Amino acid sequence: MKKIFGRPDGLTDTLLRYCPGCGHGIVHRIIGDLLVTLNIRERAVGIAPVGCSVFADEYFNCDMIQPPHGRGPAVSTGIKRSRPDCIVFSYQGDGDLAAIGTAEIIHAGARNENITIIFINNAIFGMTGGQLAPTTLPGMKSTTSVQGRDIEKQGYPIKVCELLSGLDGPYYLERCAVDTPKNIIKTEKAIKTAFKNQIDNKGFSMVEILSMCPTGWGKTPIQAKKWITDVMAQYYPLGVFCDRSKEEK
């Protein structure tokens, strides 16, 4: 019998321990595919964050490192500058990247480090039990904002693509989502571009991905997908925020 669909070689033969309906698994699948189709698995070094996807170091079938919470871009810098032939990607959540690791991502972007950042924005701290994230929407409930995010007291969310596009450094910034098949295909295209930019020595490329956290949001998987389409993507508009390949033409 001909096999037409299976686990890509870019993923290890391990059971993913994400909750049903979680967006992490979809993005893992995309990266696992691209490691193979771009023929970079054997020279890739991945960085697993601190967060639900800390286990990414078990899941991606390539060399992996697991650094302190938020420091992926700094560790990536150390690896890439030491081994420019490696393809270095840092996989990070919104607590990891936009709270504790804000300085590292901004400065890696400003230096235009030739690395690829996969940024999972699920508007919540998943791993620690659903607390407020820097990306939690105004009015959105979390375990540390049970009445909903009060902007008077807890301030406004951080829009990372918008923030980084204010810098001259980054080469490529795009925000995608994994709520619909169409958007998943777009996400795959964006991540592919982000890896290709690194292969071509173009510089800092980040793809932000609006991603479901049904557990943290108190929603079913179907409701979570719909909430991204109806609410989250309205607050965090999808699209390309910076693409310096356009300037080169």
Place this chain on the structure above:
Amino acid sequence: MAEKRLMYGNHAVVEGVIAAGCRFFAGYPITPQNEIPELMSIRMNAIGGVFIQTESEIAAINMLFGAAAAGKRAMTSSSSPGISLMQEGISYIAGADMPVLVVNVIRGGPGLGNIAPAQSDYYQATRGGGHGDYFTITLAPNSGQDLFEFPKLAFELAEKYRNPALILADGLLGQMMEPVEFSYEPIDPKSLPEKEWALSGCKNRERRVVRSYDLKPGKLEEWNWRRLKKYEAIKKNEQRFEAIDCDDADLVVVAYGTCSRVSGAAVRMARVKGLKVGLLRPITLWPFPTDVLRDMSQRVENFLVVEMSCGQMIDDVKLATECRSKIHFHGRPGGGVPTPPEVFTKIEQALGGGR
């Protein structure tokens, strides 16, 4: 004969690091060690190494984590407040068994403190410094020559045991000019063997993972016990010290770094006066030279510990001498530097003489 140059201690570190085959520096400016990143930026540029002035010491230590995991010799330098910021990273690096070199040119503390020389980061350096059960190999230079030579030793020890190594200097050593002999042939980084654990892409081999966590029940405990064995081997094999005039001594001064230079002068004054006084200078602060002190305490009645702190190494001297001897102390915290006459007076007092 090898080349000899008059140079600042901070500059000797840079030449020592480069001669040791290190081509990766990341750091954030802080007095009194700014001469290190300044010269490093020029030297690394000239020889095609990596120099990154980071956004913080947190970023610096994590860049080292990446570079070390990629199998390269990597170093950072800072001073006390910056070293505090690095502690989480050092803990991860120790937990992942990675070799890096961290130079701490200590200044007065706590807090912002001042920029004067101090030794008040002894506890932090010798007790791990961050969270978890771990230790860092810690070397204490006391001259420009040591500052040139210790980076090579530090990398060798760090790699042999796969553990972070620290060089603990102070503002005075960093800013002092001394003749430095370029005492060994510079190492070509390409001649260093590839590490069998380095991340480099998994072509033609199994994939590798560098991490400090294990959530499987019992695994982390196992891992910690295994690491303890490594620490015991380091303690057994790597205690380093210098003993001067200790054989017939009634009193031995114990001091490292700048304090060992000052105390050396005080010991010479005492010998001129006919007092039987020696100097024990720990070179490794971790592992502490416990064995030699334990032996000495069988016959030496008095030890005088001299430190630029309120008294930190004194605990290790007490532990090593196991209550057999009398332990005297002279300390100058907050940037104070003892003088030879000051230490000499303490020697006289400890021996029951003096005023």
